[in-house]
Amino acid sequence: MTLPAENVAPQLARNRRLIIVIGVVIPLLITMAAAFVMALWVPELPNPVASHWGTSGPDGYSTVGSVIALPLLLTLVFAALAAFGSWKGGPNGGMLWAHKIMVATSVFLSISLSVIAAGSLSVQRGLDNAENAPAIGGIALAAFPIAFVVAVFAWLMLPASERIQSTPVAAKPIAGTTTQRVHFSSTTRVGAGVLVVVAVALLALGIALGVQAVSNPAELLLPAVIGLVVMALAVSTLSWRVTIDQRGLRVRSAFGFPRATIAPDQITSVATVEVNPIGEFGGYGWRWAPDGRSGIVLSKGEALEVTRTNGKRFIVTMHDAQLAAEALATVAKK
């Protein structure tokens, strides 16, 4: 008996088709359709049109062309990014969770950008002067839930994410007398590649705040506070101090916040495990994985994995995970 060709096609080829259709073609069709509709409105629109709204009406203006082109351009760039990023697939030819997120985000972005651009132009149809444009807060608020719902549909059309989790290896306590006490301490930090990306992102954020400070100092306070908190958290979580002793496991980021402690009586078992930051946790830092694990994910490779009495698992990537696991197993008497 022969199976229909569709079923025997290699999984990777099928996934790539889905990536192209859902992550690239559909988002581009949506933005192109929106661009076409907006182009039909051009004769009725003022020139220039309002493109940015402040608390008291429009405060930024640009040409119709750029409002129409921007969603197309951004969608094209992100769709290409999503396709390139997920093209290789997981180690077993499936789609990783992070790949699915990128493809679904491509859909989300195309719809939200198109709705906001088209919405902002539709309220200006028939106006002589863009200064009279009504507020578009409602359109912006509606755009995100609509885009989100469609992105969820896109997610559901993608195959189940491939699990690439490696099997944890239980750690044995360090051999020795029952009266021995151990202290383990180590520093774990992100690699050079991640550091460069973070530096570039923080620089961009800094420049954005600088531009805001010059162009619109009146509305600087809130963005500045949020920006500085984000920067401080990002820098702090690049490097962590790990301490294991009779009080349990303690992890502390460079500036002392965030931090976490797991007491010995909360520990069910201790193991070492191989971790893939992007594939399993979708990135770096203090992370939560869709499978319920959380932890400090700074590098690809060895990690300490602690299973707590409530069933939750906490991981810390570190180069000396084996030694850490043995020390913690000794403390927890597991």
Added chain:
Amino acid sequence: MLVRVDPASETPLFEQLAASIRQSVIDKSVTAGERLPSARELASSLGVNMHTVLRAYQELRDEGFIELRRGRGAIVAATAHSYDTLADGVTAIVAEARAQNVSLAALTALIREEYK
């Protein structure tokens, strides 16, 4: 870095501490320039007296393994040279001693005599 002490052992605690940290420097689980936990932190972590930890740190400083700086705590010394060749030599000597049934006491006596 892993530090192990056993209060029930006959070896003084500060010697156990020093031996543990010395071993960490030799096997490179701490590297030059890395900061060791403060004496207060290590003492409360292991449930020993802070002066015991300070005594171990002072001994390690005298041996050139660490530097003690006011306000900055203990730092693994940059001058803590590579022990690779020495460790290889020691492995060879110990193997030879075992092969000839020379006791540890006799071997250390030999080394002590040679070092004078």
